[in-house]
Amino acid sequence: MNLKQLAAIKAVEMIEDGMKVGLGTGSTAYWAIQEIGRRVKEEGLRIETVATSQASEDLARELEIPILPFSEIPHLDLTIDGADEVDPQLNLIKGGGGALLREKIVASNSDKLIIIVDESKSVETLGAFALPVEVVPFACEWTLAALERLGCKPEWRVKDGEQFVTDNGNYIADCRIERIEDAPLLEQQLNRIPGVVDNGLFIDMASIVIVACSDGTIDVRNRK
Numbered sequence: 307m308n309l310k311q312l313a314a315i316k317a318v319e320m321i322e323d324g325m326k327v328g329l330g331t332g333s334t335a336y337w338a339i340q341e342i343g344r345r346v347k348e349e350g351l352r353i354e355t356v357a358t359s360q361a362s363e364d365l366a367r368e369l370e371i372p373i374l375p376f377s378e379i380p381h382l383d384l385t386i387d388g389a390d391e392v393d394p395q396l397n398l399i400k401g402g403g404g405a406l407l408r409e410k411i412v413a414s415n416s417d418k419l420i421i422i423v424d425e426s427k428s429v430e431t432l433g434a435f436a437l438p439v440e441v442v443p444f445a446c447e448w449t450l451a452a453l454e455r456l457g458c459k460p461e462w463r464v465k466d467g468e469q470f471v472t473d474n475g476n477y478i479a480d481c482r483i484e485r486i487e488d489a490p491l492l493e494q495q496l497n498r499i500p501g502v503v504d505n506g507l508f509i510d511m512a513s514i515v516i517v518a519c520s521d522g523t524i525d526v527r528n529r530k
């Protein structure tokens with residue numbers, strides 16, 4: 307079993323019958339959705355879910371996990387999602403897969419956000435992973451210039467030779483900051499730029515971070 311799967315299984319143990327659950331995005335969340343599918347099928351787990359990306363929604367449907375429109379679920383009990391970096395305060399960088407906006411909306415409407423990572427994602431200071439910022443296409447060069455003025459060293463994300471477009475029809479500027487000294491401040495500064503829809507800093511949002519370590523142990527970190 308790989309480390310991502312190990313963390314995912316531990317998180318899915320926290321889901322109880324009758325819960326409303328947010329499904330995250332990415333290669334770690336993939337394992338959580340697989341495990342939820344197994345519990346629904348083999349244990350008859352009764353839950354309702356919403357997904358943070360088209361890819362996760364498609365996977366959930368394939369596994370016959372009940373998935374509902376957002377209009378039918380006012381609030382979630384918990385969301386299970388991955389992250390690109392986690393610091394000791396449980397602040398996160400997310401959005402390596404481009405799903406940060408939907409992930410932040412879903413996380414902020416969940417009683418608990420459970421983050422699952424392997425130990426390579428655990429860092430002392432956020433920033434070695436390029437911070438994704440979602441930008442509307444209108445006048446996007448001006449928004450990029452504003453990000454440069456903030457010292458963010460942004461670069462448009464490219465996929466298969468084309469500009470990457472999110473599920474929301476926006477672009478992603480990946481910001482090579484290296485070391486983010488004040489993540490709560492930067493999160494606010496970025497979101498004050500007109501044209502920025504949101505950014506991948508998740509501050510004070512994770513309730514629990516589950517870290518799967520290469521020696522096979524699992525470190526469960528609770529937000530204080």
Ligand SMILES: O=C[C@H](O)[C@H](O)[C@H](O)COP(=O)(O)O
Nearest residue numbers: 332333334388401402403405
């Ligand atoms: O946009 C993508 C999400 O924020 C992912 O949860 C994050 O990038 C971690 O992905 P992975 O589990 O594939 O490393």
